[in-house]
Amino acid sequence: MEADWKLALEQFIEDWKIKDFVEAALLTGSYAVGLQTKYSEVDVYIVLSDDVEWRERGNVVINGTLIEYFANPVRQIRHYFEEEFAQNSRATARIIVIGKVLFDRTGIAEVLKAEALEYMKRPFERPDETWVEVAKYSLWDMLDSLKDAEDRNDPSSGYLYHLALSRALEVYSKFLGVEIPPVSKAYRLFRDERFRKAYMFEEFPDREFVELFLNALERSKAENLERVITHIFEKMGGFDIDGWRLRTKALDSL
Missing domain, CATH: 3.30.460.10 (Beta Polymerase, domain 2)
Structure with a gap:
């Protein structure tokens, strides 16, 4: 009471x-x-x-x-x-x-x-090009690991699936310069406008992503996660593992 x-x-x-x-x-x-x-x-x-x-x-x-x-x-x-x-x-x-x-x-x-x-x-800063490239590779790698686990009937595939989905939300939020939704609140923030406004979260700027994310959350299948990640890749300038390369500055010589 x-x-x-x-x-x-x-x-x-x-x-x-x-x-x-x-x-x-x-x-x-x-x-x-x-x-x-x-x-x-x-x-x-x-x-x-x-x-x-x-x-x-x-x-x-x-x-x-x-x-x-x-x-x-x-x-x-x-x-x-x-x-x-x-x-x-x-x-x-x-x-x-x-x-x-x-x-x-x-x-x-x-x-x-x-x-x-x-x-x-206050608006968040957008990440630089190096961060974006590393983030895209990390999503590809997590999806690849999930597919491998599923192919081997590895019991950890469900765990890998939700780790990758959480990482996808984090990466895309940072790329867009918006607040990363807390894991425990993500579903309600996307589904319940009253809840979102009560906690003063902005509406996520990409509605297509939201629908893909919710579908992947509600239906835990690798192809649904792949649709989420493919959408992110498209918005982040594309990604192809064949020929992917990242060169950055090394430490100065001693």
Whole structure:
């Protein structure tokens, strides 16, 4: 029941609120956007003062409610903003932006929210030509390994299939300069517009790819994965293993 998790949250927060090195706390995740299920934990993000030399994450069950918490100094949160953005992710920025402020002693929660929103708006850099060529080869190699495993009736073929599908999504997202959808959310982000908007993800710019990807996700066959990868190759300038070559600068001579 709704009252149960709210009472558990209040009890949890009281223990942190009395500590002088805690500046703010936010409710985030599915409960913050109203999309929780019976398997959802209550996510809490705790902002620590910058003179704290540690960070912490943990889980605690209060009256049957699972609470997952993250506690970080302000400087650590800002580091996550930058570090994750460099990896085509806005995970921490999203946590802060969608978060509901539970308390804010110093005003830092609103400051961080404003900074996080800037990361949510900032475009990602597109990868260079060398990265693109290496990425295309990696997809070809993963598909080739899958075909070999299937031909040998190797039990690992299902594992290889989903690794390759995940890699395809990662590669194409980076190539397009968009955020890489988290594996656990990819299907709902592509299928459920309400879910996508609640978590502030942009609509994926290539609808044909989305349909191919979903088909490959729903029907685990090598030919469906191959259609996904072939589409990516076409958008990335083509790929032919026959004659493929990549020459880059070696280390300077000693």
